[in-house]
Structure formats: structure tokens, C-alpha cells
Amino acid sequence: MAHNIILVRHGEQLDAEHGVIDGPLSPRGVRQAIALGDRLGGLQISHAWHSPLERAWETVRVLGERLPSLSAEPSALLMDCVPSGKTDEVPSAFDPFFGSVTEAEVEAGSAQLSDAIAEFLAPGRQGHTDLLVTHNNVIAWFVREVLGAPEWKWVTLNQANCGITVIQQRPGRPWALVAHNDLGHLPVELRTGVPEGYGI
């Protein structure tokens, strides 16, 4: 029996483009969450954990309207964070991003995601399908971890709002990436948070 983890980035946040740090979903974000709920409706989800930030728990609240038996709880391990900092390996194109991040933020983010990997990828949940509703950087870190990619590579990964990423561990095998940023449930006008030029 496999252990599946579905990683979902929250729906689009209202006014995020104005630099608001957190807040409710935009009307489009609500529609993304509804489409996600319809997509996940055929699955038996064992339990959901979500970031404590409003855009994440509101995504789960909307999901719950479509999936009434869904049990969910917040986890600080899924909070938005910066998982690693600038090193010699990181291409200079990322300097502006890392220049705006403090050492303390990186230290906290690195510790948080080390704990998150230990917690959520721990053995013993064979046969379960868990749902984690979280943030772009956190999903990127889980994908990087499963692929065994260099630490800094998370910064090159991007997931859309309410896109679906699935990792899976089958008995006796390592964790595997089964799907990345699956947007099949989202019509083009609901595909947000993707790199420019990917509105296909």
C-alpha cells in the first residue's frame, strides 16, 4: 500500500499584487478552490493539514464545502518560508530575490522545512492519502527533497494556485514524484501564479 501526499498551493489571494502579506482568497481564488474540490472529490483523503495563513485555511474551508468528510488542521510546519539562502552555486539571476531575505529568515525556514520533511515523510502511513495545503516555496522544497536535487534548486520550481503536485512512497521504494503542478481541473482563466507565458 502506498503513502500518497497531495501538495496544493493555496488559491489566489485577494490584493496579493499590492504587497499585502496575507488575506482572504480573491473571487478567482475561490473558483480555483471549488474546481480543486471537484477534482479531488473521487479520492479518499485521510487527513488534511494546512498553513495557518488565511489564504491557505480559506482554501481548505472552500474545499470542505465540496468534500464534507474532509478533516483538516493547521500546521506551522507548512507556513510560508524561505528554505535556503544564497550560496556560490546559486546563479546570480537570483541575487535580487536573496538580497531581500535576512539570514534569520533563512535559518528559520531551513529548520521549519527540515522538521516538515521529517514529520510528513515519516514512515508508517502506508495506505493513506494526505493533503497538504501550503505555499509555493514549501511545495518546491518537498519536490526538491524527493528528487534529491541540490538545496538551492527549490528556487527554480513554481506551482500554480490550486495546482496539484503528488509524491508517493510505495513499500520498499524511495519517495517518487508522481505529478507536478497538474492544472487539468483549472480552465486557462483560473491558472494564476505560474511563470509568465504559461497560460496554456
Ligand SMILES: O=C(O)[C@@H](CO)OP(=O)(O)O
Ligand atoms: O510569496 C510567494 O510568492 C510564495 C512563496 O512561497 O508564497 P505563496 O504560495 O503564499 O504565494
